[in-house]
Amino acid sequence: MKKYVLYPGCVMPTEQYAYEMSIREVLPLLNIKLVDLEGFSCCGEPIKSVNQMLSLALSARNIALAEKEGLDIFAPCPMCHLALSESKRILDSELGMNEKINKFLADEGLSYTGKVDIVNTLDLLHDIVGVDKIKELVKKPLKELKVATHYGCHLIRPSEIGRPDDSENPQKMEKILEAIGAKPLDYPEKLDCCGGLLTANLPDSALTKTGQKLQKVQEQGFDAFIDICPWCHRQYDSKQTKAGEIVAAKLEVPVFYLTQLLGISFGISKDKLGLDLNLSPVDKLNLGGK
Amino acid sequence: MGIVDLTSMGESQVKLRSEINERLSRLKDEISDYCFQCGKCTSGCEAHKLLELEPHKIVALLKQGLIDEMVNSDVIWTCMSCFKCRERCPQKVAPVEILFALKNMAVASGKQIPGNYTAMLQSVLSIGLLQDVKSVTTRDNKTISRSDLNLPKVSKPTDPTKFQMMLSKLAVEKV
Numbered sequence: 001m002k003k004y005v006l007y008p009g010c011v012m013p014t015e016q017y018a019y020e021m022s023i024r025e026v027l028p029l030l031n032i033k034l035v036d037l038e039g040f041s042c043c044g045e046p047i048k049s050v051n052q053m054l055s056l057a058l059s060a061r062n063i064a065l066a067e068k069e070g071l072d073i074f075a076p077c078p079m080c081h082l083a084l085s086e087s088k089r090i091l092d093s094e095l096g097m098n099e100k101i102n103k104f105l106a107d108e109g110l111s112y113t114g115k116v117d118i119v120n121t122l123d124l125l126h127d128i129v130g131v132d133k134i135k136e137l138v139k140k141p142l143k144e145l146k147v148a149t150h151y152g153c154h155l156i157r158p159s160e161i162g163r164p165d166d167s168e169n170p171q172k173m174e175k176i177l178e179a180i181g182a183k184p185l186d187y188p189e190k191l192d193c194c195g196g197l198l199t200a201n202l203p204d205s206a207l208t209k210t211g212q213k214l215q216k217v218q219e220q221g222f223d224a225f226i227d228i229c230p231w232c233h234r235q236y237d238s239k240q241t242k243a244g245e246i247v248a249a250k251l252e253v254p255v256f257y258l259t260q261l262l263g264i265s266f267g268i269s270k271d272k273l274g275l276d277l278n279l280s281p282v283d284k285l286n287l288g289g290k
Numbered sequence: 291m292g293i294v295d296l297t298s299m300g301e302s303q304v305k306l307r308s309e310i311n312e313r314l315s316r317l318k319d320e321i322s323d324y325c326f327q328c329g330k331c332t333s334g335c336e337a338h339k340l341l342e343l344e345p346h347k348i349v350a351l352l353k354q355g356l357i358d359e360m361v362n363s364d365v366i367w368t369c370m371s372c373f374k375c376r377e378r379c380p381q382k383v384a385p386v387e388i389l390f391a392l393k394n395m396a397v398a399s400g401k402q403i404p405g406n407y408t409a410m411l412q413s414v415l416s417i418g419l420l421q422d423v424k425s426v427t428t429r430d431n432k433t434i435s436r437s438d439l440n441l442p443k444v445s446k447p448t449d450p451t452k453f454q455m456m457l458s459k460l461a462v463e464k465v
Contacts, residue, residue, distance in 0.1 A: 014423045041418035192336070193336040277429075282429075283429070
C-alpha cells in the first residue's frame with residue numbers, strides 16, 4: 001500500500017465535493033492510502049496574475065508541510081499540481097530563490113528541501129496503479145458508453161515543467177476509460193480550454209468558452225463528458241445551464257469526474273460518489289443504481 | 291497588512307517604478323528578441339477568437355517600446371492561461387509568461403485590479419484559501435453542506451497570524 005499526503009487545494013474541498021468523495025472511495029480500493037494534513041493553503045496559481053512571487057511561496061510552503069511528514073503529495077487539482085510542480089522546479093534549480101523562499105518559510109518552522117514527489121489523479125491511476133489493476137476491480141463495465149474526455153490545460157501544459165500526459169495528444173484518460181468498458185472517442189475540440197480562469201474578471205466570456213465546447217460535444221452524439229479538474233468541472237457541470245443560456249443552446253450533456261465513473265464501474269453506490277451533486281443530466285444514462 | 295501592501299509590494303512608487311522599468315526592458319530586449327513573428331501563438335490562442343488577444347502582436351509592441359501601453363491595456367487580462375502559446379512557440383518566448391509579468395506589473399504600479407481578484411486575494415490572506423466552505427445544491431434542489439457528506443474538516447493554515455506574517459514579509463520583496 002502506497003501512502004500519499006492529500007493536498008486538496010481550494011476549489012475541491014470548498015465546493016466540488018463529488019471529486020473529493022469519489023477520490024476517497026476509489027483510491028483505497030487501488031491500494032492507495034491518503035493522509036489528511038492540517039495547515040495547507042491555496043497553491044497560488046489562481047492569483048499568479050496578481051503576484052507570481054506569492055504563488056511561488058505559497059506552493060513551496062505547501063510542499064514543505066508534506067515534506068515534514070516525509071510523504072509524497074497527491075494533488076488532484078491540475079492547477080495545484082502545476083503550481084506545486086513549477087515551484088519545485090524553480091526551487092530545485094535556482095539556489096538564490098531557494099534560499100530566499102526558505103527564509104520566509106522559517107517563520108512557520110518549515111523548510112523546503114525538494115525530497116518529495118508530486119502526483120495528480122491521472123498519473124497516479126495510470127502510471128502508479130496501472131490499467132491492469134483497475135481492470136481487475138471492474139464489476140459493472142460501462143458497456144460501450146461513448147465518452148469525450150477533457151484533460152484541462154494545466155494538466156498537460158507546459159510540458160517543460162513535466163506534466164502527467166502529452167501536451168498535444170493525451171491518451172491516459174482514454175486508456176483508463178477503456179479499462180472500465182467505456183468507449184472514448186477523439187473529437188476536434190478535445191484540447192479546447194474551459195475558460196474557467198476568466199471567471200475572476202470576465203465571467204461571461206468564461207461561460208462562452210464552456211458552452212461552445214459542450215455544444216460541439218453534444219452535436220457529435222457523445223453519451224458523456226469526462227473531466228478530472230475541479231475548475232473545469234465547475235464550468236462544464238455546475239454551470240452547464242448558464243453556459244447553455246450564454247451560447248443560446250439547450251445543453252444536456254452528462255458530465256462526470258473520471259473518479260466517479262471509476263467508482264460506478266467498481267460497484268460503489270451513487271451516494272458515496274456524490275453523484276447527486278452533479279448538476280448536469282447524469283440520470284439519463286441510468287448508471288450505477290443505488 | 292492589507293491588499294494594498296500586498297499588491298503595491300510595500301515599495302515607494304518611485305523605487306517601484308524603476309524596478310518595473312528594469313523588468314520591462316528585460317522583456318523588451320531579451321525575450322522579444324527571439325520572436326520572429328510566426329504567429330503560431332496567436333493561431334492557437336484560446337482567447338484570440340473570443341476576445342481578440344493576439345500574443346504575437348503584444349510581443350512585437352513590447353519590442354517597439356510600447357511598454358506602458360501594454361501594462362495599462364485591458365487586453366492583457368483576457369489571457370486564460372491555457373499555456374498553448376508557451377507549448378507551441380518554436381523560439382521559447384512564452385507569451386503567457388510575458389502576460390503574467392505584465393499583469394503583475396500593472397497590479398504593482400497601482401492600477402486597479404480587475405474583477406474578483408481582490409476578493410480572492412483577501413480571502414487567501416484571511417483564511418488561506420480562495421474561498422471558504424460552501425453549501426451546494428443537489429440535482430433535486432436539496433442544500434447540502436460539506437459535513438453532511440461526512441468529509442473531514444478542510445485543511446487551512448493552523449496559525450493565521452504566522453501565515454499572514456509570512457505573506458506580509460513577502461509583500462516587501464520585489465515582484
